[in-house]
Amino acid sequence: MKTKVKSVLLLDDNYATNYLHKKFLEKSDCTESILEFRSGIDALNYLKQPDVLIPDFLFIDINMPVMDAWEFLDYYTELDEKCKTSVVILLSTSLSPSDKEKASVSPIIKQVVLKPLKPDIIEELIQKYA
Amino acid sequence: MDKEPFIGKNIQEIFPSLSNDISTKLHFVMDGLQDLQILNTIHLSNGSVKKVVWHLDPWKDTHGDTLGVMIRAEDVTKVKELEHELLKVKNILSEKSDIAKIGSWEYDVENELFEISEETKKIFKVKSFEKLTIDQLIRYAFPANTRDTVLEVFYNAVNNGIPWDTNMELCLPDNKMALVNTIGKPKYKNGRCNRIIGTVQIINEGVTATQQNTTPFLELMEELPVPALMIDCLEGNILEANNELFNLSGYTKLELGLKNYLDIVKTANRNYYPVNTGETRKNQTNIVKLLHKDGSVILCSAKEKIVENGKRLICVLNTLTDEEQYVIRLENQLRREEKSALDVMEYTHKITHNLKAHAINYNLIAELLETTTEEKEKQKLLYILKNSTKDLSDITKDLRHLVTVESNARANKQRVNINDWVFKAEQNLSSELKSTGAKIINEIPDSQKLSCNPVFLENILTNCISNSIKYRKPYKSPVITIATTIEKEHTVLWIEDNGQGMDLKLKGDKLFKIASSLGNNTDSKGTGLYMVKVQLELMDGMVKVESAPNKGTIIKLYFPHN
Numbered sequence: 001m002k003t004k005v006k007s008v009l010l011l012d013d014n015y016a017t018n019y020l021h022k023k024f025l026e027k028s029d030c031t032e033s034i035l036e037f038r039s040g041i042d043a044l045n046y047l048k049q050p051d052v053l054i055p056d057f058l059f060i061d062i063n064m065p066v067m068d069a070w071e072f073l074d075y076y077t078e079l080d081e082k083c084k085t086s087v088v089i090l091l092s093t094s095l096s097p098s099d100k101e102k103a104s105v106s107p108i109i110k111q112v113v114l115k116p117l118k119p120d121i122i123e124e125l126i127q128k129y130a
Numbered sequence: 131m132d133k134e135p136f137i138g139k140n141i142q143e144i145f146p147s148l149s150n151d152i153s154t155k156l157h158f159v160m161d162g163l164q165d166l167q168i169l170n171t172i173h174l175s176n177g178s179v180k181k182v183v184w185h186l187d188p189w190k191d192t193h194g195d196t197l198g199v200m201i202r203a204e205d206v207t208k209v210k211e212l213e214h215e216l217l218k219v220k221n222i223l224s225e226k227s228d229i230a231k232i233g234s235w236e237y238d239v240e241n242e243l244f245e246i247s248e249e250t251k252k253i254f255k256v257k258s259f260e261k262l263t264i265d266q267l268i269r270y271a272f273p274a275n276t277r278d279t280v281l282e283v284f285y286n287a288v289n290n291g292i293p294w295d296t297n298m299e300l301c302l303p304d305n306k307m308a309l310v311n312t313i314g315k316p317k318y319k320n321g322r323c324n325r326i327i328g329t330v331q332i333i334n335e336g337v338t339a340t341q342q343n344t345t346p347f348l349e350l351m352e353e354l355p356v357p358a359l360m361i362d363c364l365e366g367n368i369l370e371a372n373n374e375l376f377n378l379s380g381y382t383k384l385e386l387g388l389k390n391y392l393d394i395v396k397t398a399n400r401n402y403y404p405v406n407t408g409e410t411r412k413n414q415t416n417i418v419k420l421l422h423k424d425g426s427v428i429l430c431s432a433k434e435k436i437v438e439n440g441k442r443l444i445c446v447l448n449t450l451t452d453e454e455q456y457v458i459r460l461e462n463q464l465r466r467e468e469k470s471a472l473d474v475m476e477y478t479h480k481i482t483h484n485l486k487a488h489a490i491n492y493n494l495i496a497e498l499l500e501t502t503t504e505e506k507e508k509q510k511l512l513y514i515l516k517n518s519t520k521d522l523s524d525i526t527k528d529l530r531h532l533v534t535v536e537s538n539a540r541a542n543k544q545r546v547n548i549n550d551w552v553f554k555a556e557q558n559l560s561s562e563l564k565s566t567g568a569k570i571i572n573e574i575p576d577s578q579k580l581s582c583n584p585v586f587l588e589n590i591l592t593n594c595i596s597n598s599i600k601y602r603k604p605y606k607s608p609v610i611t612i613a614t615t616i617e618k619e620h621t622v623l624w625i626e627d628n629g630q631g632m633d634l635k636l637k638g639d640k641l642f643k644i645a646s647s648l649g650n651n652t653d654s655k656g657t658g659l660y661m662v663k664v665q666l667e668l669m670d671g672m673v674k675v676e677s678a679p680n681k682g683t684i685i686k687l688y689f690p691h692n
Contacts, residue, residue: 014484016491016518019510023498063483093486096479116490 002030002123003130009035009055011043011072012091013064021059021117028119030126031057040064040072047079054082057126059117062092062099070102077108084108087129091115141201147172148184159186159199169206181207237264237314237326239288250330253310255302273301273439287316288323297333301439309333357447359391363436366391378449380423391445394421395432417458420447429455470664474532477660481529488522535589535665543669545579546587548623552612555591562599567607570595574614580621582689586665591625593658594685598627601683620671623687631681641675662687 008031012018018036025034035055037043046052058076060069069090077083090103090112103109110129113121136144142152148170159166166186173179185202233250237243244262246254254271256262262270264284268277276299286292293315300308314328348370351358357375361368371386379386379394386394396419420428430447431454437444450458495515502508552572556563563570580587595610602608611626634641642663662685666673670690677683 014487014491014518014521016495016514017487019514020491020494020498063480093483093490115487116494 003127004029005031005056005126005130007031007033007035007053007055008057008059009037009043010059011037011040011064011069012059012061013038014061017061017115024117024119025122028122028126030123040067040069040075043072044075044079047076047083054080055086056130058086058088060088060090061115062090062112073106073108089113089125089129091117145170145172155186156199159188160196162188162196164188179207180205181210232329232331234327234329237284237328239324239326253308253330253332254300269439271300271302273299273307283314284326287314287326291316291318291323351444354446357430357449358444359386359447360442360444361391363441363443368394369442375447378422378428378447379420385423395419395445395447396421397432417450418447429458466667473660473664477532481525484525485522488518488525491518531589531661535586535661535668543581543583545581546584547576548574548578548580548587548614549576551584551587551591554588555595558588558592559596559599562596566599566602568599568602569607569609571609571611574612578614580614580623580689581691582669582671583665586669590662590665590687593662594625594687597658597685598625598629598683601627601629601632603628603630603680617688620688620690623689624684625687626682626684628682631677631679631683633679634675634677642673 008025010018010021010025012021015038018038022034022036025031033053035043035046037046047054060072062069064072073088076086086108088106088109090099090109091114092099092112093115095112095114100112103112111125113125142148142150148168152168155166155168164187168184168186170182170184171179172182183204183206185204187200187202188196189198189200191197233253234247235250236245238245242263242265244264244267246256246262254267256270264281268280272280279296280298283292283294283296287294293313295311295313297309297311300310302308310330310332312328312330314326316323317325317327319325348360351360351370351372354372354374357372357378359368359371359375368386368389368391371383376383376386381389381394397416416432416434418430418432420430422428429450431450432445432447434443434445436442492515495511495518499508499511502511549572552570552574556570562568598610599608606628609628611624613624613626615622615624642659663673666687666689672688674686674688675683676686
């Protein structure tokens with residue numbers, strides 16, 4: 001049977017990328033709800049509110065202006081104890097060795113994945129880590 | 131003495147040495163005053179001298195009426211002599227202790243701290259310290275050759291219980307040498323030496339160390355075929371310099387004597403002087419700029435050495451040959467290029483990431499457009515495609531801009547009228563200025579000129595003003611003030627706005643980094659301030675920012691005069 005999670009968060013400064021990823025997430029039918037943000041600050045402000053559902057999965061673009069993925073994750077893990085059990089997948093257009101190394105020492109980051117996310121990749125990731 | 135000759139005679143006739151006011155004093159006693167004493171020296175017929183105190187008392191009858199005066203003489207010769215002797219001894223004693231200047235101290239073994247008395251403070255010429263560590267004391271007061279002796283007597287006292295009574299040499303901050311006698315006695319608690327008490331006393335002082343040690347050096351310095359000078363490490367004041375230095379710097383001996391080392395020698399290391407007393411610094415060679423009296427700069431290598439226990443520093447300057455100067459300039463250039471290459475790498479990496487993201491998206495959107503049958507969905511995809519294309523063209527614009535800057539980097543500086551370029555920047559931004567109702571207050575006089583690369587100046591002004599518009603307060607028209615001030619080495623261009631401002635603690639380190647926009651603003655791609663910094667640095671200038679959240683921002687652009 002297909003695994004389905006409660007909530008997935010998308011974070012990418014590129015509007016088109018976010019739109020397409022959302023589309024594919026819907027197609028894969030792996031999640032009940034999708035949160036979509038173009039900046040880490042907006043995402044944190046939303047998650048700070050009381051009684052917000054902490055996402056099970058986070059797909060985050062590494063390179064973003066203002067607040068990059070690393071900085072966002074520093075704040076994110078401080079938000080709530082539950083945040084530390086979220087599955088974080090980093091997205092990039094190129095797999096730079098330094099990013100890979102940085103990701104490998106962070107306990108919360110499960111994998112660095114090349115863009116774009118396609119429905120079959122999404123399904124595979126959610127099956128693997130949910 | 132017979133009784134007879136005295137009867138009926140006045141007392142003054144018998145004892146002529148009694149003062150004239152004896153009759154007044156007799157009257158006082160007749161009036162009732164008791165035990166009035168008069169000190170008198172009597173010269174006896176045998177030549178000897180007697181000290182006598184006359185006691186005068188009223189002689190009263192049973193009714194209490196005064197009949198006359200009773201006079202009693204007391205021989206005090208011995209007492210006076212003793213008193214005098216005592217006074218003399220006291221004086222000698224106080225004189226002696228004053229000369230002796232014995233100070234006391236106590237050393238706490240466990241905490242390695244000295245507690246010193248007032249007199250000890252005077253001897254060591256310290257004012258502020260109540261407590262000193264042994265290291266501080268030794269470094270402060272003892273010349274290098276006696277330090278081991280001091281440590282040894284302390285070691286023997288603490289570990290072997292051996293008291294000491296030794297003479298030691300002190301070297302004090304005013305550069306006077308003094309010979310002192312110190313006595314130290316270990317004191318025990320629970321079988322262990324826990325403190326040492328002792329005294330310190332000056333035996334002779336006032337020998338100036340300079341006279342002892344440096345006169346030959348000064349003579350030698352005069353003879354040196356290279357420019358040399360001596361400064362005091364505490365203040366950095368110039369104490370001595372030789373003829374070679376006067377020739378090189380253009381200053382006279384008198385003028386240099388009033389100057390600080392930092393007034394004439396600029397080093398890259400900012401907090402170089404003053405050196406704390408006792409601080410041990412490695413002797414080193416540096417490339418420094420010597421400022422000539424006429425304002426010109428002479429590149430020199432400076433060899434420095436700290437002498438006299440860290441109190442003074444001697445410095446020998448060597449003018450660099452043209453080849454050496456050329457090498458240094460090349461090295462600096464190389465460092466700048468390397469740094470800028472790193473920046474460009476980072477920038478390229480980010481731009482590539484962005485470009486690739488766009489390419490991937492186009493691919494996906496095209497696929498979706500092919501497969502989607504729903505009209506509404508098609509419209510949405512086209513909308514996204516359009517916006518994405520705009521982003522892409524902005525990125526390429528930034529890239530082109532960067533190339534322009536790089537290719538202009540070697541262009542010569544010109545003296546330009548600042549306001550011409552402020553006007554150009556305003557024109558570049560006319561639509562943004564109009565749509566936001568922005569107001570520019572230009573306080574720069576029309577005649578004011580600036581030495582710079584005009585293309586860069588236009589870019590810098592445009593970027594800064596555009597930034598002020600971008601980060602305006604919501605629902606408030608931006609007011610941007612542009613002004614200049616002239617500083618010693620720079621013309622400073624101020625761009626002040628009434629915008630959102632920022633917390634420099636949070637944003638400060640990112641401010642001028644490439645591709646890290648400041649606010650949560652989708653218009654910004656984070657190249658603006660980075661380009662400002664790059665272009666100013668290419669002109670040997672710099673940029674500073676003052677800001678606070680909701681208080682607006684001041685950007686200060688420093689353009690060097692030459």
